[in-house]
Amino acid sequence: MAEEILKVEHLNKFYGDWQALHDINFDLQKGEVVTLLGPSGSGKSTLIRTLNGLEPFKDGNIYFKGEKVEPTPKEWQKLRQQIGMVFQSYDLFPNLTVLDNILLAPTKVQKRDREEVKKEAMALLERVDLADQANSYPRQLSGGQKQRIAIVRALAMHPELMLFDEVTASLDPEMVRGVLEIIKELADRDHMTMIIVTHEMNFAAQIADRVLFLEDGKLLEDTPGKQFFEHPQTARAAEFLSSMEF
Amino acid sequence: MAHSGISVLFEGTNFARLMGGLWTSVWIALVSLAIGLLLGTLFGLLRTLRSRLIRFVLLLYLEFFRIVPTVVLLFLVYYILPRQFNINMPATWMAVLAFSLWVAAEFSDIVRGALESVPKHQRESGQALGLNQWQLFRYVLLPQAIQLELPATINLATRVIKTTSLLLMISVMDVINVGQQIIEANNQTHPTGIFWVYGLIFILYFIVDYPLSLWAKHLTAKQKD
Ligand SMILES: Nc1ncnc2c1ncn2[C@@H]1O[C@H](COP(=O)(O)OP(=O)(O)OP(=O)(O)O)[C@@H](O)[C@H]1O
Numbered sequence: 001m002a003e004e005i006l007k008v009e010h011l012n013k014f015y016g017d018w019q020a021l022h023d024i025n026f027d028l029q030k031g032e033v034v035t036l037l038g039p040s041g042s043g044k045s046t047l048i049r050t051l052n053g054l055e056p057f058k059d060g061n062i063y064f065k066g067e068k069v070e071p072t073p074k075e076w077q078k079l080r081q082q083i084g085m086v087f088q089s090y091d092l093f094p095n096l097t098v099l100d101n102i103l104l105a106p107t108k109v110q111k112r113d114r115e116e117v118k119k120e121a122m123a124l125l126e127r128v129d130l131a132d133q134a135n136s137y138p139r140q141l142s143g144g145q146k147q148r149i150a151i152v153r154a155l156a157m158h159p160e161l162m163l164f165d166e167v168t169a170s171l172d173p174e175m176v177r178g179v180l181e182i183i184k185e186l187a188d189r190d191h192m193t194m195i196i197v198t199h200e201m202n203f204a205a206q207i208a209d210r211v212l213f214l215e216d217g218k219l220l221e222d223t224p225g226k227q228f229f230e231h232p233q234t235a236r237a238a239e240f241l242s243s244m245e246f
Numbered sequence: 247m248a249h250s251g252i253s254v255l256f257e258g259t260n261f262a263r264l265m266g267g268l269w270t271s272v273w274i275a276l277v278s279l280a281i282g283l284l285l286g287t288l289f290g291l292l293r294t295l296r297s298r299l300i301r302f303v304l305l306l307y308l309e310f311f312r313i314v315p316t317v318v319l320l321f322l323v324y325y326i327l328p329r330q331f332n333i334n335m336p337a338t339w340m341a342v343l344a345f346s347l348w349v350a351a352e353f354s355d356i357v358r359g360a361l362e363s364v365p366k367h368q369r370e371s372g373q374a375l376g377l378n379q380w381q382l383f384r385y386v387l388l389p390q391a392i393q394l395e396l397p398a399t400i401n402l403a404t405r406v407i408k409t410t411s412l413l414l415m416i417s418v419m420d421v422i423n424v425g426q427q428i429i430e431a432n433n434q435t436h437p438t439g440i441f442w443v444y445g446l447i448f449i450l451y452f453i454v455d456y457p458l459s460l461w462a463k464h465l466t467a468k469q470k471d
């Protein structure tokens with residue numbers, strides 16, 4: 001039986017007086033990969049950031065593993081330990097080495113044993129071909145390398161859910177594939193539950209179990225992946241797809 | 247009979263006394279900096295928090311120490327505090343009190359500015375990893391802020407050292423006060439003593455402050471590229 005990881009009910013979000021998200025409803029089962037698509041400014045980042053409390057919301061409910069989220073700073077801080085997020089701007093901490101970037105949260109927040117986490121971190125670095133950079137500082141790395149490490153850093157927390165917000169958008173084209181392959185492998189091998197915002201349509205078509213299509217802060221489609229790319233239900237989604245090159 | 251001026255520096259214990267005075271100045275500066283930087287870090291952190299009341303109170307505090315001339319501060323702690331509140335402490339400690347509070351005020355602004363100029367994404371990616379407010383500050387924001395604020399901090403230190411020259415106003419035996427006494431005591435025998443004593447004091451301040459100033463310049467230049 002599938003286990004529900006996330007459920008969003010009647011979510012409304014405002015920036016000042018202006019409504020950025022309108023009555024959003026969807027759910028997410030364990031192991032599912034959902035891509036969140038939509039034109040620029042449609043509210044994809046806003047939605048994904050609301051899901052781990054980086055943006056407050058006005059009304060509606062979010063359930064994480066069946067439990068209603070009390071949107072207080074303290075509660076979010078706890079939940080974020082189970083929700084990994086990677087951003088467009090690969091924000092490694094420049095004052096820490098690669099390894100210390102990865103170890104920081106597991107040792108300080110989860111209070112796990114440093115040696116044990118270190119072993120795991122090295123194995124993860126191995127997996128993304130960056131074990132030799134463990135003692136480098138972020139400024140010595142390329143964008144693609146930094147982004148792979150940002151993913152490893154989030155994984156070291158053993159998240160139940162991973163959020164990706166356009167993680168390849170600021171990368172040089174030749175770096176994009178390496179990062180996407182890691183995410184693909186997370187889906188295929190680890191059956192990681194993920195919500196992915198991306199402009200890489202080929203990748204989205206490959207990886208999405210389901211597609212959420214957002215426009216002007218409204219969720220216009222919640223459609224199985226294959227179906228969305230072959231027969232989108234709304235004219236707006238069809239237009240969006242034909243405007244994207246892939 | 248008039249001696250050649252420079253000998254005034256080495257007559258009797260004069261030189262040792264001047265160095266003792268310099269030590270008093272440097273000691274007060276160092277202790278005040280240590281206390282002030284700690285306190286200022288705390289105030290700077292508090293000023294980045296949401297509470298309007300705390301921010302307002304700390305802003306008033308900063309503005310007070312910015313507006314009131316240091317001499318007035320020294321008079322305040324040396325003449326008014328003891329009389330009004332019956333606090334009786336040696337002048338050196340009263341000086342440390344005044345200087346520490348002043349450094350804390352100035353430094354709180356430096357820390358606040360540095361914390362705020364750490365990119366917003368750094369804060370968010372720390373939060374996304376589950377760090378709490380304190381961990382975020384301790385492991386992510388503060389280390390980056392220290393890098394940013396180092397030149398301004400060194401400049402503040404040189405200002406504090408220079409400003410110790412005002413200590414003579416509250417009869418602390420700092421290097422200026424000692425120098426003044428030596429000049430007066432040797433006025434007859436060494437009419438040009440004032441030139442030599444202040445010349446030496448100038449050199450002493452220069453030796454203490456100039457390396458700091460160079461270091462700050464070097465760091466600023468490094469941050470630019
Ligand atoms: N902090 C904010 N304050 C006010 N308005 C905001 C804020 N952040 C985003 N918006 C607005 O909300 C809308 C949705 O923005 P959002 O960044 O979520 O879009 P997006 O779908 O992620 O776009 P993109 O594909 O360009 O990243 C936009 O109109 C944007 O201008």
Ligand SMILES: [Mg+2]
Nearest residue numbers: 044045046166
């Ligand atoms: Mg976005």
